[in-house]
Amino acid sequence: MPLLLGCIADDFTGATDLANTLVKAGMSAVQVIGVPTGPLPEADAVIIALKIRTAPVTEAVGQSLAACDALTKAGAKQLFWKYCSTFDSTDQGNIGPVGDALLKRLGSGFAIACPAFPTNGRTIYLGHLFVGGALLNESGMENHPLTPMTDPNLVRVMARQTDGSVGLVSFPVVEQGVAAIRRAMTGMMDRGTRWAIVDAVSDAHLMAIGEAVAPQALVTGGSGVAMGLPENFRRAGLLPERSDAGALPPMTGAAAVVAGSCSRATLGQIGLARDHVPVLELDALATPDAKAMTAQALAWVDGKLEDGRPVVIAASATPEKVAALQAKLGRDAAGALVEDAVASIAEGLVARGVGRLVVAGGETSGAVVTRLGVTSLRIGPEIDPGVPWTFAEPKGIHLALKSGNFGARDFFLKAFDHG
Numbered sequence: 001m002p003l004l005l006g007c008i009a010d011d012f013t014g015a016t017d018l019a020n021t022l023v024k025a026g027m028s029a030v031q032v033i034g035v036p037t038g039p040l041p042e043a044d045a046v047i048i049a050l051k052i053r054t055a056p057v058t059e060a061v062g063q064s065l066a067a068c069d070a071l072t073k074a075g076a077k078q079l080f081w082k083y084c085s086t087f088d089s090t091d092q093g094n095i096g097p098v099g100d101a102l103l104k105r106l107g108s109g110f111a112i113a114c115p116a117f118p119t120n121g122r123t124i125y126l127g128h129l130f131v132g133g134a135l136l137n138e139s140g141m142e143n144h145p146l147t148p149m150t151d152p153n154l155v156r157v158m159a160r161q162t163d164g165s166v167g168l169v170s171f172p173v174v175e176q177g178v179a180a181i182r183r184a185m186t187g188m189m190d191r192g193t194r195w196a197i198v199d200a201v202s203d204a205h206l207m208a209i210g211e212a213v214a215p216q217a218l219v220t221g222g223s224g225v226a227m228g229l230p231e232n233f234r235r236a237g238l239l240p241e242r243s244d245a246g247a248l249p250p251m252t253g254a255a256a257v258v259a260g261s262c263s264r265a266t267l268g269q270i271g272l273a274r275d276h277v278p279v280l281e282l283d284a285l286a287t288p289d290a291k292a293m294t295a296q297a298l299a300w301v302d303g304k305l306e307d308g309r310p311v312v313i314a315a316s317a318t319p320e321k322v323a324a325l326q327a328k329l330g331r332d333a334a335g336a337l338v339e340d341a342v343a344s345i346a347e348g349l350v351a352r353g354v355g356r357l358v359v360a361g362g363e364t365s366g367a368v369v370t371r372l373g374v375t376s377l378r379i380g381p382e383i384d385p386g387v388p389w390t391f392a393e394p395k396g397i398h399l400a401l402k403s404g405n406f407g408a409r410d411f412f413l414k415a416f417d418h419g
């Protein structure tokens, strides 16, 4: 099976989200954890999941280029750079610097940047990113523990992260469809514009944008804009019809949720779960010690895994509590402490027979998946938009990596009705 689409994702939930979109559109997809050292798995699309959203720029660029080389060596026809639908980044990067480095490595001078994901409420209008009915900087993302987003204008945000120029393919052009989008992009390339933020408020827009970028070496964005890409390969006669793209082994073992996400959606999901299943809320501010938090959680779980209901263990906290811990330890150390605790708890849960595990939070998922020694994830049925069940190798357990802001309020309950 020749590799068609080679993808690099800046976090693990994002990679799963992208893989899910591609599987739904009829591609087989495998998520690989970290820069591969051996041959890539056989699939139409390989998604290399990195944990570089908040890594130092040189490290993020280095890992991305190594991933790019592995994908191009394996014959990928097009590359996709996946970042968050809420454009999570800082003025230092890593969306711009990694994108610039990939363009250079691929010998290309232009790419789109389109994080839109209308199904999950992320739309872009006149360059401004909305989350549901709110501008990005009023959506709760302004309080994100690691990448607070305080500017909703993506042209401005991107311009702070690249030395290339940034333009906009605006709504009236996108509305006109594929040919108009292509004309706008050609005009930008002729003028030497390197990056085009592209407006999109519907899946129809994303399909048109996807078709328009078929000839480009690099496409960048959220998972939404990838929905049009499989059709390009089908049109070119490269992608056969597939009916079994999302099949996984049956689920076994006890059920659990671990959460390190402090996003509004996750806090709401924990709130609802409290009324239905055992929930332990850890207080990292009162006990800023990963070992002590782990011991507390594993003592609490004793005897609870056998009754068939999921248990929920959350280190998540309100913006005020997050700010207090960060003031005490510093932003990165606070994040790392909680990630370490949640990863150790997940490890303990799996050792105690958990075979179906939901992890809430992108960085948190990175820490958990790494701790569990997972090397690849096969993508299965979708629980809610952007979040599928996956089968983790070589552990042989089912994992659902939930992006902080994804999923309905009853996600932690409904996830276990699947399979």
Ligand SMILES: Nc1ncnc2c1ncn2[C@@H]1O[C@H](COP(=O)(O)OP(=O)(O)O)[C@@H](O)[C@H]1O
Pocket (backbone or CB within 6 Å): 145, 146, 260, 261, 262, 263, 266, 284, 285, 315, 316, 317, 321, 322, 323, 325, 326, 334, 335, 336, 337, 338, 339, 360, 361, 362, 363, 364, 365, 402, 403, 404, 405
């Ligand atoms: N109580 C807390 N105080 C400070 N940081 C926290 C707390 N709880 C979680 N965190 C950190 O916040 C970050 C949340 O990021 P992430 O897991 O990517 O969630 P999301 O998907 O919502 O962005 C992680 O680094 C996590 O360790």
Ligand SMILES: O=C(O)[C@@H](O)C(=O)COP(=O)(O)O
Pocket (backbone or CB within 6 Å): 011, 013, 014, 015, 017, 018, 083, 084, 085, 086, 222, 223, 361, 362, 363, 386, 402, 403, 404, 405
């Ligand atoms: O694009 C998205 O929103 C997700 O795929 C994603 O990247 C999520 O990141 P986290 O919110 O940090 O989980």
